Amino acid sequence: MDETTEGPRARYRRQIREEVQVRAWEQMSQDGASALSLKAIATQMGMTAPALYRYYSSRDELLTELILGAYAELADLVEREGAGDAGLAGIAEALRGWALTHPQKYLLLYGTPVPGYHAPDAATVLAQRIFAPILAGFAALEGGSAEAPSSPARSLRFWTRLHGVISLEVAGHFRGVEFDPAQLYRDEVALLLG
């Protein structure tokens, strides 16, 4: 079989894996990462649970693929925005938008880590792909003044400040508080880029 051509077997496997991922995200959006169940997914797909172990060797392997997928999605988004006209402002905007649209994805990447679970090296690479456009953005802004903070320092601050607002909002900690998170976010972005 030609290596580049996908035979029917491989094609079928890919389709099943994709459907599993879709249903996994559905489950996670409803009941959180801890409720992710291969059994439940299998049942939804009209299979028995052991059948799915042909496609994912463990629940952890599925989780890893979901994490990598989410990282890649976010990395693509940030790279695209970084290259666009709005630059860092665009990145900031897109970041919050993405997080609010897919809270479970954001929380899976930046929320409470699963102790004992070690992210594969691929995740580190993707995390750097997300950070790189921010670094590049601040490097481009850099003026000659010696007393201004370095662009890595500004990039880090950019990240932590935006994450501070986003993560609390996504985790629902602003519920019941009378104020507009969007306004706070805009103000923070303005201060970071001003």
Place this chain on the structure above:
Amino acid sequence: MDETTEGPRARYRRQIREEVQVRAWEQMSQDGASALSLKAIATQMGMTAPALYRYYSSRDELLTELILGAYAELADLVEREGAGDAGLAGIAEALRGWALTHPQKYLLLYGTPVPGYHAPDAATVLAQRIFAPILAGFAALEGGSAEAPSSPARSLRFWTRLHGVISLEVAGHFRGVEFDPAQLYRDEVALLLG
């Protein structure tokens, strides 16, 4: 039986509940909140699992008690610091110290929430007890200048910025990055209070 006096039965119940909580935190520090198991705790205590249901009607009830306990601990700390000489700087310092000492407690309060789990009203009250000293601190700083942000806005910003640094550090997202989170934190505090 006098209402204020604790009989032997009540005393024993209290001791068991306390021991359960201690062991629960031990478990959570090692394996995270999702690994919290009444069965395992019971075994450690030389009991069978159903026995523990005399003391906690469900795993969720135990979790609720742990969350409320953590909130109360943090609220006490923040109130104490707020009343101390260092004021807001002291609160900031204590907050990071507490989070790094008890990462699981911090993550349980501010990390990924369990979907479907609704924090009891008591938690909201405690969350306000944590926020109040910060609000008071900025209200005290307030100058006459009309263009400066209001103290609620500054308080909120104080919270989100500090949380941004702390939560990423506690979740291990700074591992492998070459820089000092403590320095970043100090800088952020200085900017917030300067």
Place this chain on the structure above:
DNA sequence: TTACAACAGTTATAGCCTGTAACTGTAGTT
């Protein structure tokens, strides 16, 4: 001081999950 009721802790069981082993039948492939 004794009688009894309240209650701690037990075993048994139902129901959910992950994951493995052994088997069967079908569908690509040669």
Place this chain on the structure above:
DNA sequence: AACTACAGTTACAGGCTATAACTGTTGTAA
């Protein structure tokens, strides 16, 4: 057309939460 690779099955081991029904102890009140 024959065969083998593999998808999917049932059966099972072991872990968890939680309930039900039972037993034995102990605080307590008459």
